[in-house]
Amino acid sequence: MFGKLTLDAFHHSSMIIVFANAIMIGTGLAVVAALTYYRKWGYLYREWFTTVDHKKIGVIYIVIALIFLLRGFIDASMVRAQQATAGPGMDGYLEAGHFAELFTGHGTMMIFFMAMPFLVGLMNIAIPLQIGARDVSFPLLNAVSVWLTAAAGALVMISLLVGSFSEAGWSGYTPFSGLAHSPGPGVDYWIWALQISGISTTLTGVNFVTTILKKRAPGMTLMRMPMFTWTVLCTSILIVVSFPALTAALALLALDRSAGTHFFTSIMGGDQMLYINMFWLWGHPEVYILVLPAFGIFSEVVTTYCNKRLFGYTSMVWATMAIAFLSFGVWVHHFYTMGQDPLRNSIFGIATMIIAIPTGVKIYDWIWTMFRGRIEYKLPMLWTLGFLITFVMGGMSGVLLAIPGADYKMHNSLFLVAHFHNVLIPGTMFGLLAGFYYWFPKVFGFRLDEKWGRHSFWGWLVGFYVAFVPLYMLGIMGMPRRMVTYDNPAWHFWLVIAAIGAMIVAYGIFAMFMQIYVSWRDREKNADLTGDPWGGRTLEWSIPSPPPEYNFAVVPEVRDRDAFMEMKVSNRAYERPAAYEDIHMPKSTPMPIVVAALSFVFGFAYVWHIWWLAGLCVLGTVAAVIVRSFNEETEFVIPAAEVEADEDAFHRRLKDADVFERIKDIEEYGDERTPNGQFVEPTTRATSGLPG
Amino acid sequence: MRTLRVPLIVLLALSLSGCSSQWFIDTFHLNELVTFFTAGPIAAYQRNVMLFTFMVMLFVLVPVVGFTLWFAWHYRAGNQKNTYTPNWHHSNFLEAFLWGGPVAIILILALVTIVSTFDLDPYKPIESENDPIRVQAIAMDWKWLFIYPDYGVAAVNEMAMPVDTPLQIDLTSVSVMNGFMIPRLGSQIMAMSGMRTRLHLMADEKGEFFGKNYQYSGDGFANQRFTAESLSQADFDAWVDKARSSGRPLDLNAYRSLVEPSRNVDPILYSSVPDGLFGYVMHRFQVGDGKIPPDAVPSDLTADDVAQHGHAH
Secondary structure (H helix, E strand, O other), X not given: OOOOOOHHHHOOOOHHHHHHHHHHHHHHHHHHHHHHHOOOHHHHHHHHHOOOOHHHHHHHHHHHHHHXXXXXXXXHHHHHHHHHHOOOOOOOOOOHHHHHHHHHHHHHHHHHHHHHHHHHHHHHHHHXXXXXXXXXXXXXXXXXXXXXXXXXXXXXXXXXXXXXOOOOOOOOOOOOOOOOOOOOOHHHHHHHHHHHHHHHHHHHHHHHXXXXXXXXXXXXXXXXXXXXXXXXXXXXXXXXXXXXXXXXHHHXXXXXXXXXXXXXXXXXXXXXXXXXXXXXXHHHHHHHHHHHHHHHHHHHHHHHHHOOOOOOHHHHHHHHHHHHHHHHHOHHHHOHHHOOOHHHHHHHHHHHHHHHHHHHHXXXXXXXXXXXXXXXXXXXXXXXXXXXXXXXXXXXXXXXXXXXXXXXXXXXXXXXXXXXXXXXXXXXXXXXXXXXXXXXXXXXXXXXXXXXXXXXXXXXXXXXXXXHHHHHHHHHOOOEOOOOOOOOHHHHHHHHHXXXXXXXXXXXXXXXXXXXXXXXXXXXXXXXXXXXXXXXXXXXXXXXXXXXXXXXXXXXXXXXXXXXHHHHHOOOOOOOOOOOOOEEEEOOOOHHHHHHHHHHHHHHHHHOOOHHHHHHHXXXXXXXXXXXXXXXXXXXXXXXXXXXXXXXXXXXXXHHOOHHHHHHOOOOOOOOEOOOOOEOOOOOOOOOOOOO | OHHHHHHHHHHHHHHHOHHHHHHHHHXXXXXXXOOOOOOOHHHHHHHHHHHHHHHHHHHXXXXXXXXXXXXXXXXXXXXXXXXXXXXXXXXXXHHHHHHHHHHHHHHHHHHHHHHHHHHOOOOOOOOOOOOOEEXXXXXXXXXXXXXXXXXXXXXXXXXXXXXXXXXXXXXXXXXXXXXXXXXXXXXXXXXXXXXXXXXXXXXXXXXXEEEEEOOOOOOXXXXXXXXXXEEOHHHHHHHHHHHHOOOOEOOHHHHHHHHOOOXXXXXXXXXXXXXXXXXXXXXXXXXXXXXXXXXXXXXXXXXXXXXXXXXXX
């Protein structure tokens, strides 16, 4: 009846896990009780659970990401605490198995349930607004994606309570992750969490390739797309092409574990190296899936806060495409030590280094965008500077590791761990946070507090260096990754420093949540009434904050890359049409949460081999899709009068804020504001002294 | 400049007094940077590749950090006297440098990559006046078995080698994937069940070196380490004699109990080892369930070369 699920699955020998469960269940119950007390369930159901609005879906993604940022960070802190207390003559406080669950959980959660949802959240919020569209191409599919991600995240969460999580590392190398060596439910939880979130991501990729290619406003040619849109297009293509490799690898591994096949086992002709190839065939493009949109965010941020056009746009576009293309030809560099011949290793080594060329060009393009600009040190710009300085170090250690001869020495050491944190934290995390601060006012209609934001920035930046420079040192000292104990006093010294670094990062994260609270409390004071708090250059800043459900009352006409800035320059910003038209928008639907709930139960049932339940869930999903397909009234109409009333209110706010006066004199692509929001006459505008 | 004064004085004081630099080394354990303090030609080569690459990449690091900080400070909005060119966004002259610079650096490093990768190929024998010694390493949960087929002895979690003599190490695993490395001597290579990988190492100084499995392999992973001793020829012969006279043969029964998972295993020496054991255990993964059947006898063991895969593919 219940497959392999017995009461034993609820028994945890470690008090730490019992305690963690108590907190998880306690928090969950408190949230449910609060929602019930304040009678918010109806509101949540109508406005959020059933929504197909890309902006709300984006918010849900980011909420998921923030929850998993906390969980992933707690896991990281526990790993740091264990290694700081497990030096010579000390054992620390964790069992080896629990330690393995923590480093596996940390990697899995940070990649799949923090970085990816955060990124997809920002894509959802910004892309339709940047390209002047009223929604994505497939709003329903979009809602299915977000709730599938939530279902996959819930599967990771419940593994803490029922059974255990994988101990095989976030990459789940075979044969360790096979049934013979990992008989528990952990790897199955890992497989199905990744499988469900992978399907979600694939659908998102399909959705955004289509949206960007088909739904751009008239006049927005490919070479007029904002850089963020370009990078998201590249990332979406990467998603569509690379995720099937992961899905296939995990499906075969699931068959090995539950159907007795031998694709990746040690015996019966199984090939453990095949899994590793398939995993990284997805895994390396995944790195660029994560980092390219962050590069796009930095491009938006640099141009906005330097009040200048982006330097080398064409180079940027080609560099992005080159990175996306090359990212498929480098996967072998994850396992130079698996015994390939030197020719093969050199080819992949050189291919890897070639990626450094377009990446370097992008870095220089941002730097030269700052040249002769007017740089305002708002939060997103701070994160961008932190990124530029820090990321280049990670790039250096990356080129070092790309040389097979050097990698033979550094592979699987903490040097490697330091390297990928050194690219992913500044590259992806700082980019996501910059985007978060940049677009927050657009979504919620108020700005985030600068003071706490600066605390958060310095916490992250200083904490990063204190936590990861020691890891570089430890790698050079020959310390392997994933050690629960060790007896080298030199290692202990540096691991204690790294743990202190984690505490400093913890302050940065605390300050960020504090910042959100303080900003929400003072939301009246921080309100963004004009929809254009930063002197923006792209279309999302031409509409109110928060935008109406239909985004654009009139679909804008694009004449330049910095579309909105061009409108300001040529005095056609905020133009109103002779008459507004009715707008058709997609209706809310409960179908996505039904499908997601069934997927969650399916994953859980598969983990515990409750086959009848898994079968029912598959049938249920198919039924939900069929039922939905008979629904012919999927749209509703927003009448022209309502649109006009919204626009009247928006234009009154613009007039009250003197926006029309302020933008009248803009003649060049620079902005009209100084940092304190005062308008200055465009005086010192010399022309470039550089040739070309 | 005033803000820099204190750290500058501290740095000066540190660099001026010899005892302070010793204090520096001791406090930060800099003498443990084993990647730089090498004990063999392979590791030394790798160190040189890394240092050279690092130097070349300073040509990237310094301009990026320098320009970033300079522009960030100089073009701050508060400094209204600066030239401001909001429309300027393209320069063929600059673009040529932005693409050309990285291309030049990567060309140099690509050359380094090709040469060093062929030179450091783990399968490539090391040139030496002395004939290489063969070692067969079997990764187990969670220890290493080292077989010396030329001497008929074996050891667990301990290996020895004569100084200035190349080792030809064949590796396989009877469990999950393992990564064999002795950081002060050179490269890491994977040990995988049913397959043979090969690694060449040589020590050019005497000493005891830390060695370990670097690929996570389960609960006992952290303590799956061994000592590699580089000895004079006489001491190495004595080590072999000590093993031979230990009176503990590694017969199939001893082998079967050794294979069982165990943690924190102290070094063991074996006086004898069945011929062909390495090839046989590898072969059992290719044709069987990976285990040595209970009715197997030493005469079943095939010769080493029967079941070898050569390069793992």
